[in-house]
Amino acid sequence: MSSELSTPVVLIGPPAAGKTRVGKRLARRLHLPFVDTDAVVVAQHGPIPALFAEHGEPYFRQLERAAVAEAVREPGVVSLGGGAVLDPATQADLAETRVVLLTVRPEAIARRIDNAKRPLVTDLESWKRLVAARSDLYHSLADYTADTSSRPIDTIVEEIAAWVESQKEGHA
Numbered sequence: 058m059s060s061e062l063s064t065p066v067v068l069i070g071p072p073a074a075g076k077t078r079v080g081k082r083l084a085r086r087l088h089l090p091f092v093d094t095d096a097v098v099v100a101q102h103g104p105i106p107a108l109f110a111e112h113g114e115p116y117f118r119q120l121e122r123a124a125v126a127e128a129v130r131e132p133g134v135v136s137l138g139g140g141a142v143l144d145p146a147t148q149a150d151l152a153e154t155r156v157v158l159l160t161v162r163p164e165a166i167a168r169r170i171d172n173a174k175r176p177l178v179t180d181l182e183s184w185k186r187l188v189a190a191r192s193d194l195y196h197s198l199a200d201y202t203a204d205t206s207s208r209p210i211d212t213i214v215e216e217i218a219a220w221v222e223s224q225k226e227g228h229a
């Protein structure tokens with residue numbers, strides 16, 4: 058991990074862990090720009106379920122990789138899509154940034170995945186399988202971990218901001 062302040066703070070973690078919500082508020086709290094790579098892909102290429110259905114997951118991953126490569130080049134807060142960390146080039150990029158893993162317990166997930174925007178997550182069982190397969194990878198890439206299961210978003214944001222600011226003071 059780099060302790061340079063100019064390196065981005067990158068949020069990773071399972072689908073519905075809160076990367077987008079927490080990332081947006083963290084950026085506001087730290088007075089930094091915010092980029093969500095899923096939102097970039099959607100803005101440039103259209104809805105994610107349609108990309109999966111019409112072109113397949115590998116095509117989506119290519120578009121996602123391009124969005125990540127661009128996003129981590131600038132200082133700011135960057136929220137990644139849940140599977141972006143599967144790309145080896147993204148894993149290499151993350152070694153040069155400050156990586157925050159958001160975790161969430163399955164009990165808290167049920168009410169967060171009741172929509173159709175995630176082609177790889179249709180129910181709690183598919184979410185659990187996907188997280189089990191990625192858990193070691195998520196943890197291996199993380200410099201800091203915050204659980205989002207049961208605390209208000211602002212509390213989580215304050216905790217992460219305190220970690221980022223502690224590095225600024227040379228305690229990293």
Ligand SMILES: Nc1ncnc2c1ncn2[C@@H]1O[C@H](COP(=O)(O)OP(=O)(O)OP(=O)(O)O)[C@@H](O)[C@H]1O
Nearest residue numbers: 071072073074075076077078139169205208209210
């Ligand atoms: N701390 C929290 N407490 C309760 N609900 C939360 C919390 N954080 C996020 N949520 C809710 O969980 C849902 C998923 O949040 P969000 O979209 O930010 O997740 P994500 O990690 O970006 O997911 P994805 O991988 O699909 O992009 C949203 O409905 C959000 O309001």
Ligand SMILES: O=C(O)C1=C[C@@H](O)[C@@H](O)[C@H](O)C1
Nearest residue numbers: 072095138139140175176177
């Ligand atoms: O976990 C995943 O593989 C995904 C998570 C979402 O953020 C989207 O990037 C997409 O639905 C794939």
Ligand SMILES: [Mg+2]
Nearest residue numbers: 076077095136
């Ligand atoms: Mg998101």
